[in-house]
Amino acid sequence: MRKHICLKAVLIALAAMLIAGCSKNNDKTLILWTDNVEFASYVELFNASQDEVKIATVYKTELVDALDNLKGMRKPDILAGSYLACGMQKKYFASLDKVFSDEGLHEEYFYSDLLKAGKSGKTQYLLPVSFNLGTFVCDISNKEIIDQDSTLVTFDQLKTYSKSFNSQTKDNIYTKMGFAPQWNSDFLYMVLVANNVTFNIEKDTLKYNIPLIEKCYDFLIEWTNTINTSSNDERDFAFKYLYTPFNKQVLQQKSLFAYTSSNKLLSLSEDQIDKVDFYWFCHENQSPVLEDMVMMGIYKNTNNKSKAMKFISWFMNEKSQEAMIDRRISMNLDTNTFGIAGGFSSLIDVNEHVLPVYYKCLLAKIPASTLPKAPQSYPSTWPVIKKEIITPYLRNAVNGNKDTQGFASSYTDWINQNKED
The missing domain is CATH 3.40.190.10 (Periplasmic binding protein-like II)
Structure with a gap:
């Protein structure tokens, strides 16, 4: 910095x-x-x-x-x-x-x-x-779990590989967990992008396709419940083990994947990159470019x-x-x-x-x-909007609170506050 x-x-x-x-x-x-x-x-x-x-x-x-x-x-x-x-x-x-x-x-x-x-x-x-591009990183020793003939990884593959990697004690406490969408805010947003959710700003109003948002909410909830039992289990696991940078998370052998961006991965030193393998996220034969x-x-x-x-x-x-x-x-x-x-x-x-x-x-x-x-066109304020308005509702959705109207009302409040400032 x-x-x-x-x-x-x-x-x-x-x-x-x-x-x-x-x-x-x-x-x-x-x-x-x-x-x-x-x-x-x-x-x-x-x-x-x-x-x-x-x-x-x-x-x-x-x-x-x-x-x-x-x-x-x-x-x-x-x-x-x-x-x-x-x-x-x-x-x-x-x-x-x-x-x-x-x-x-x-x-x-x-x-x-x-x-x-x-x-x-x-x-x-x-x-x-x-x-x-959105990028998934794994420990190089775990690459045999993943399809060796591909440089890509899809939603379905992420779920399949993660479930096979998961491990629990007799008391159903996770000691290994492959991946959870809520671990990374950018990946939660990528779920929207991959499903063609777009946001349009018209006269200080944020507009979007509510049925598509609901579809993404259901997708995230289903992923959590069928692969990792519950959102609480995902959060507890992240609190215990995922407190280090993305590349070090997978080196602990506690999680299979960490999500990041290609520029963050390729800005690591050569020694750091040599310890991991990586795959470009892909959906329907394309990889959404970051905005x-x-x-x-x-x-x-x-x-x-x-x-x-x-x-x-x-x-x-x-x-x-x-x-x-x-x-x-x-x-x-x-x-x-x-x-x-x-x-x-x-x-x-x-x-x-x-x-x-x-x-x-x-x-x-x-x-x-x-x-x-190519990404949808957004204004330069979009990173702030995504962080302060979009992401919180996505995290709530994983916990079962499927508020599709919240984006619009929060954006209006944010606009009014910035006008006052």
């Missing part, structure tokens, strides 16, 4: 110096807004690679909100970060169609479903940069569209991305991140040919081109 804070401070300071230094030459220096600290290194690499276009990086925590408050500020030319595809492509971003016709990129370079997420109608406004997928676009009102295109075409190149990864590792730029901008690259070839060179554990584990399923 301290490294990230320091990097952000340095990035902001450097951006201020760069912008001040090039105020007399604004046509040549582009401004890139980002909420991802990795882009400072990428921009530095780009600037050193050529003399035609120079870029200054500005760190912004909420990119879309910042666009609504540009008065008195230098407008950005390029934006790169999470939660950009929030239904505002036409309002904020220029068309990127020329990047395919004039800059040598091809749509087949990208994961098709992720590329579609940056479109509005037939126009490409945003390009995917990186993504992460903070990083995307990049050109600001609609910039006067430097052609120069911004140069950066994007450079960035979306296998050799460029290999140089980005190599630079971070060779210079020991340890920011506790994985891959490109903290995730798998949106470029299929980078994942298949480059990442396994630097991350040996990914050999034969790279997600298939058809596997990633």
Whole structure:
């Protein structure tokens, strides 16, 4: 955390110096807004690679909100970060169609479903940069329990493997428990995502499909009752044994699986990863991409569209991305991140040919081109909404309290409280 804070401070300071230094030459220096600290290194690499276009990086925590408050500020030319595809492509971003016709990129370079997420109608406004997947980790000594021919694990497999791993005393006290959904809030939410539950915000109102929510509630309750006896048993077990980081939980041999994200797993040291095996969560032949997928676009009102295109075409190149990864590792730029901008690259070839060179554990584990399923578009406040509003009701549902109206009322209260603040 301290490294990230320091990097952000340095990035902001450097951006201020760069912008001040090039105020007399604004046509040549582009401004890139980002909420991802990795882009400072990428921009530095780009600037050193050529003399035609120079870029200054500005760190912004909420990119879309910042666009609504540009008065008195230098407008950005390029934006790169999470939660950009929030239904505002036409309002904020220029068309990127020329990047395919004039800059040598091809749509087949990208994961098709992720590329579609940056479109509005037939126009490409945003390009995917990186993504992460839900990931299940197990102790490497337990991998024989699991299907060895697959890099994926489904709901049904999780339940089957977990039940076979479970062990109880004569007094029905669990000494081993494979996995319980309520152990991880992100996985509870993933149950909704996998079952196509979507949330829409309209005029400060949270809307969703109640029958689908009820279906997910019943699914979670059935899982708990048939695999792990009761929600109390799951909580008691977690209290006794699951108080360590996800990778250490499975090394205790008390639980079979721990759920995490691909970036958290692949940010571990090589020694730590060597002790575990891992599987991408899959449902109906696809793996839902986590909602903070990083995307990049050109600001609609910039006067430097052609120069911004140069950066994007450079960035979306296998050799460029290999140089980005190599630079971070060779210079020991340890920011506790994985891959490109903290995730798998949106470029299929980078994942298949480059990442396994630097991350040996990914050999034969790279997600298939058809596997990633793009997330629904959400605003930058979604992580807070998910944590404070969605998750508590999911946890209550596992205990049998199936309140489907609570999401909406809690969101209204949250909105009103934030307005008062």
